[in-house]
Amino acid sequence: MKTIKLFSWIFFGLLCVAQLGVILFQIVNYERILKEGEVFYFKVLPLDPYDAFRGRYVSLRFENVTKAPLAEGEVSRDEPSKGYAILEHNENGDAIKEVRFTKPSSGNFLEVDVNFIHQDSSSQKSATISLPFDRFYMREEIAPKAEKVLRARSGVTVNAKLRVLEGKGVIEELMVGEIPLSQFVLSK
């Protein structure tokens, strides 16, 4: 009986540590990315759904970063798999240079889902990818307003400000020019 009680307390402690460990690991990991990660801006189209547990968010549809050339020497895969998008800053803004299946040892890259590979008439292979971000949580009353404002003003461009470090990324803010989206919406 004493042994069972002892084991029960040991497991109690282990469960507490595991639960707290997962939460702390996530906090440390994402805070490190936010602090040390390289900043990239990608154009997005926000929409407004709802999550019962985490609240209102804008769903993000990334533009111009869903397709990228496959790196030279990479062999096509039939099944969807993990890949790495190599990011670069260029004169037209931020973009994905190429996609690889092997993890780069350095530089700015992001882990992505490679959905399929296709080949054009000039034998150039390109990969259709999904970025690991699909939502941005906002205050309950701002999210629907944001969608409304953005739909009404067709000229407004929204960029997702991403922080990327060692293959992982976090959305820091949604920006309209230099202003965060929530401030832009409140000012309208």
Place this chain on the structure above:
Amino acid sequence: MSKENYAWLERELPSWVGEGIVTKEGAKALLSRYESETFAHRSSGMAFSLLGFALVGLGIISILAYNWDELGHLERTLLAIVLLVGAQAFGFWVKRYKANDTSLLEGSGVLWFLMMGASLAIIGQTYHLGGTVFDFLSVWLLLSFGIAWLLPSSSAAFLQIILWTVVWISSRGDFASLMEMNAGSFIGSWVLFGIALCWLGYYVWQLKTAKNANTTLLLSWGLAISLLLIFIVEIAIQMHAMFNLRSTLNLLALFFAMYYMVGMLFLSHGEKTWQRPFERIGKFGALILVLSHTSFKLWNWIDRSASYMQEPSQTSWLMISFIVLYGVLLVLLIRKIKQVPAEILVIFTPLIFFVYTAIQNSSEVSAYAAMLFINATLILGASVMIVCGAKEAKIGLINQGMILIALTVWIHFMDADFDLVAKGMAFIVTGILFLGINALVRRKLRAKA
């Protein structure tokens, strides 16, 4: 035993000991035997305690879902940690110092379970983590697994089986595509199966140690709802893959009859309706199934869609395992009750539907034979209920039989093209007959008593 009966026993026992009817030790044993049951009956205090903890937990989740953007990362992450550590510390305090207070143990389990979800929600919200709501629920399930065992808290186990069911259903890719949902879980089927086995271990432990406790009854309701939902999902997937209405009817009939028998044999926690989850769900499902096939209009619809139906595929693994299990349960039930059961209609629903679908498939028999068969069996089954109810002086059973007959009559009356006044008159006449027979039976039963 109710509190009043226990108080009466407590008053009477000293005189029984004095008269030598029971020994002093026997009297003590009797009191301690019923003391635990009386304790289990203190349900209202427990229910309010659980409701309180559940509401506080859900309230916190709801407030956090508002997404307070005034709070920075530091405040949010601290909040996530404080909520989780607070719930863990409360659980520790209750387990260490209030281990005999069942209400607190149960409530702390519920709070801990909900705060785990709240912490994960804050982290997801703060860092805008992607993925579906099912991914979030899967992480929650994995991290809250064990809370029920460690405190122990059956209420946390109840929440866990509900969460497990949602994750299991979301992991059934065929169902997700059928419902056009963006579902799926990163937890493999074998891990989910393992979690379910551990949960069943906890359930068996509670059945052995506190079968009559309300918290164990809560677990039975959780299991009954979970199995029912999983079965409906599996049936929907099968139906989508190969539309076969007759085969589905046979499976449903087997499922509800088995539920009823499992409830009768093993999983009842008292005499009241809400204390018999498996039995009630099984009975309700079987009777609805039979009643829904008494209508001639429904038969016409089935007949018109006959081109979509094939012979019942009794050879599927699900059907074979159901038939074997049904047979085993039937033998066990017959050995236990050793007489014709009053609710024979529910127990024999699968046999009724096997014959019903066989007649429907036969081209030599008249088109209306299947309908007449199911109507006749329903009337016969309801009559058995009324006769048994009269013999055993159970007014509830008599009423059940009468309701079934009345519903059959009403269904046929609705089938017919009578005007509203005629239909209204039929309802009034049946109602008056119902009330009259009830009053007569009550008077007879009182005279007998």
